[in-house]
Amino acid sequence: MSVQYVDSCRLPTRLGEFTMHGFNEIQGDKEHIILTYGDISPNEPLLIRLHSECLTGDSLFSMRCDCGYQLETAMAEIVKAGKGALLYLRQEGRGIGLINKIRAYHLQDNGADTVEANEQLGFAADLRQFDMCKPMLEHFGVSRVRLMTNNPRKVKSLQDVGVDVVEQVSLQVGRNQHNDEYLNTKAEKMGHMFFQGSLNDLG
Structure with a gap:
C-alpha cells in the first residue's frame, strides 16, 4: 500500500x-497522520505507536475499550522519551467502520464477545492493514523501531514489510469493569500480550 505525503503543521x-x-x-x-515529537534520527x-482510529475511545471517552487510554499514554511516553512518533491510522472498529462498530457493540450488549460480534456481522475479527506504515516511516528515514503494543500482529505486520522491530514495549492501561471481558477476549482469542515481553515470546 502506497501513501503520499501532503503537509505538516504544529x-x-x-x-x-x-x-x-x-x-x-x-x-x-483514507487519510492517515503521524505525530512526531523531538528530533527524529534514522540512526537509532x-x-x-500504531494507533487505529477509535472515535468512541479516543474522542468520546468510552470505557468499553482501552484505546483512548493507550493513545494518551503513548503520547505521554513519547514526550517522556524526548522523541518518537504516533501513527494514527483511519481504521475504525478494527477496519469495519463506525456504523458496523455500533452494530457490533449492540451484539456485545446481548452477550457476544468482541470477536463473535464481528463474525456475526460477517467480518473477520480484525480487518486492519499496516502496510502503509512503512512508507510513512520511510518519509522520516526510520527503519528501526521500538513498538508500543500488546498486539503481536502489529509486530509481525511491520516485520513482514521490512521494518526492524527491535523491541515490543507493553502498553497496559485502562482496564476497568466495562472492558475487562473485552481485554480478556483480546488475550485469549487474538493473542494480545499483557506483559512486558521480548520478540522471542511471539513464536
Whole structure:
C-alpha cells in the first residue's frame, strides 16, 4: 500500500507540542497522520505507536475499550522519551467502520464477545492493514523501531514489510469493569500480550 505525503503543521497538546504530518493513500480514500515529537534520527530505533482510529475511545471517552487510554499514554511516553512518533491510522472498529462498530457493540450488549460480534456481522475479527506504515516511516528515514503494543500482529505486520522491530514495549492501561471481558477476549482469542515481553515470546 502506497501513501503520499501532503503537509505538516504544529500540534500543541496538553501533553506537549507535536508536529502533525498528513498522508493520503494513493489508491483509496483514507487519510492517515503521524505525530512526531523531538528530533527524529534514522540512526537509532524510534519509539512509536500504531494507533487505529477509535472515535468512541479516543474522542468520546468510552470505557468499553482501552484505546483512548493507550493513545494518551503513548503520547505521554513519547514526550517522556524526548522523541518518537504516533501513527494514527483511519481504521475504525478494527477496519469495519463506525456504523458496523455500533452494530457490533449492540451484539456485545446481548452477550457476544468482541470477536463473535464481528463474525456475526460477517467480518473477520480484525480487518486492519499496516502496510502503509512503512512508507510513512520511510518519509522520516526510520527503519528501526521500538513498538508500543500488546498486539503481536502489529509486530509481525511491520516485520513482514521490512521494518526492524527491535523491541515490543507493553502498553497496559485502562482496564476497568466495562472492558475487562473485552481485554480478556483480546488475550485469549487474538493473542494480545499483557506483559512486558521480548520478540522471542511471539513464536
